[in-house]
Amino acid sequence: MCGGHHTHREHTTHEPQTQTAVNVTPVATHPCPTCGKPVQDDFVVCPYCGTQLKRSCPSCGRAVDVNWNVCAYCGADLTASVE
Numbered sequence: 001m002c003g004g005h006h007t008h009r010e011h012t013t014h015e016p017q018t019q020t021a022v023n024v025t026p027v028a029t030h031p032c033p034t035c036g037k038p039v040q041d042d043f044v045v046c047p048y049c050g051t052q053l054k055r056s057c058p059s060c061g062r063a064v065d066v067n068w069n070v071c072a073y074c075g076a077d078l079t080a081s082v083e
Ligand SMILES: [Zn+2]
Pocket: 032, 033, 034, 035, 036, 037, 046, 047, 048, 049, 050, 051
């Protein structure tokens, strides 16, 4: 790419001082088991299709993964509460 002189002056509204590159935060995502869209690990419900991704621990009430057998927060047995 040569000869491409940028004569057009762009209107920069943002100052270089307030340049915050922390806009893109790497969040852990995994595909929704129902629709396959990327959902964050801490999402409780898929915002796209409404599938419940996590449930509440019956003991401590924290959001736990539906695939967990034991609550990682309080150690409660989660398999006993499944249906
Ligand atoms: Zn989904």
